[in-house]
Amino acid sequence: MMMRSILVVALVVALAACGRKGMPERPDDAVYPRDYPYTPLPAEPKKKTPDPTTNSAY
Known part of the structure; x- marks a missing residue:
């Protein structure tokens, strides 16, 4: 049970870290x-x- 929760947390953190790569902000100039x-x-x-x-x- 403990191993499964660690795995789920690791997956959530990994997916949250790469979320901004798909839509970078456009520079003003x-x-x-x-x-x-x-x-x-x-x-x-x-x-x-x-x-x-x-x-x-x-």
Whole structure:
């Protein structure tokens, strides 16, 4: 019985200690962007087409 109550208290204390990590307070002078800049992906390299006059793929 005593071991179970110690375990429950330890769990409650552990959960209470990490409660503020999920919702930190926002600093007063912070400015966060609403829209991020557009960064296009690099173009994919063109694939080599096999030569129709030979049997090889390259």
